[in-house]
Amino acid sequence: MIETREAISEKAVLIGVITQLQNEDKALEYLDELEFLTITAGGVPVKRFLQKLDRPNPKTFLGTGKLDEVKEYIDAHNVGTAIFDDELSPAQLRNIERILDCKILDRTNLILDIFAGRAQTSSAKTQVELAQYQYLLPRLTRMWTHLDKQKGGIGMRGPGETEIETDRRIIRDKITLLKKKLETIDRQMSVQRKNRGKMVRVALVGYTNVGKSTLMNLISKSEVFAENKLFATLDTTVRKVVVKNIPFLLTDTVGFIRKLPTQLVESFKSTLDEVREADLILHVVDISHPNFEDHISSVNDILVEINSANKPTIMVFNKIDAYICETIDEDDLVTEKTKAHYTLEDWKNKWVNDLSEEVCFISAEEKTNIEEFKEKVYDEVMKIHTKIFPYNNFLY
Structure with missing residues (x-):
């Protein structure tokens, strides 16, 4: 919690x-x-x-x-x-x-x-602390000169509250120590990933607040923290999921956002490694958001940045229960039909035609089309499992 x-x-x-x-x-x-x-x-x-x-x-x-x-x-x-x-x-x-x-x-x-404020585990706290110190380093003069005006609150948590005696040398030393600590954490997490056995790895990715954790809870029957706020999930959560007769590992990752600070992309390397090492990506999209196509582009840009753009992907358009489109009267011969007038069926046709990836439209909250979603995941996981573990196909 x-x-x-x-x-x-x-x-x-x-x-x-x-x-x-x-x-x-x-x-x-x-x-x-x-x-x-x-x-x-x-x-x-x-x-x-x-x-x-x-x-x-x-x-x-x-x-x-x-x-x-x-x-x-x-x-x-x-x-x-x-x-x-x-x-x-x-x-x-x-x-x-x-x-x-x-x-x-x-x-x-x-x-x-x-x-x-959201980091809970040692790994997440270390990653955030490193990113904060990297942000603060070139701004030390401003931070310490005007510290008397800062009364706490937003932007003042973490290293911003350290003593005035903190100087550039101490900050650099702290950054070095945090990087070493993260290297140790990275090695531990890498060993954990190797010890997870011969199972296909599936990663949930998407813009922040699109419903990844809700979907994770639904199909893994677990209780991952989910909230209608940005970055509700920071710590990577891995669950074993079984669909029909085949198990796989499902990972919930931190949500992406436009203008994501470069310090965070770098410091959250171990978290993003879960995406890098995934065999299948479930790219979750909030289709009810008016700018969901921009969100898709932002996520894809980060996937390119971490060398994960060419992995097998299922596009999961979530929150169809909240989707609203503008209507055009049948007798209206003047108004041009735009994307604002697209029905869900229009979007389905567009994305099925435009993408080589699998496409699925669901509502995790209302549990709509979840069986269809599971079927698509099962098919993709089975393909990957057969390819990666050719001598282990009939164990399940």
Whole structure:
């Protein structure tokens, strides 16, 4: 069970930009996600600010006029935190904090803070701590100079609360020690994976909050923690599952997210090794989310990054019970049919035609089409089992 933290009720403003690489629709969508991240961390988003720029200001991220507008709102409404949707450079952090005179967080710091609150095992805690120190190292001057203004709360858990005496040398030494500790953990986890016997390995992957843990609980009859919050699951969970007459190992992994901090991708190497060493990937998608196709792309990008993009995959479109499409009147000859008007049947036809992978549409919450899903998993596992263990096909 995840430990409950004392409610912070920390008011925050959210700040994003529209650029040549990020149009207004995309910027608003990212701010929606930033709001969910803020709530998950225990904050209360009270206002959004969005500015159109050719590129972010290298000194202050926003333009001077927009920063003055943010400052005016913060002072008038007693807001203690400003959260930016992109990673800020050390110089930007210092300059913005001097102007706004409040706690400044960026998306990376916010995600690291959520991970710090969610980590339970020694492995996850070590991975998060390493990522936090790697983030802090180039920002030490800002962190310690302004420590007197930081009263705890979002972004201040973990190494951010260490003594002021911490300096670059101590941080580097700490990073070295954590890396050695992770190497030991990696070796232990590698031995554990080798000792799991001759069974096919199946990994659940997907964007955060798509229902992986709910699906894991359903088909493995276990009690993996599941919650409608981002990154509810950090620690890798492995369960033995039997479908019909064949057993396999099912792994639930940490959810992915766009703009995932590079420090986390690196420090969570041992967790992602579960995906690298999987024989079959179940890519779970929340089809009820309006931007689920972007989520698929984000997950696929990370799979490419960890050299796991070419593994056998079943696309599992979850939450069909929550899917809603816009309807067009049969007599309407003007409105052009777009993806917003696609029925589930339309999506099925599209993905079956577009993908070489197997496709399945389910609701883990309502247990809809679960038998069809199990059948597809069984077929794929049997193919892999026959290929990997040709002399062990009739043991089950």
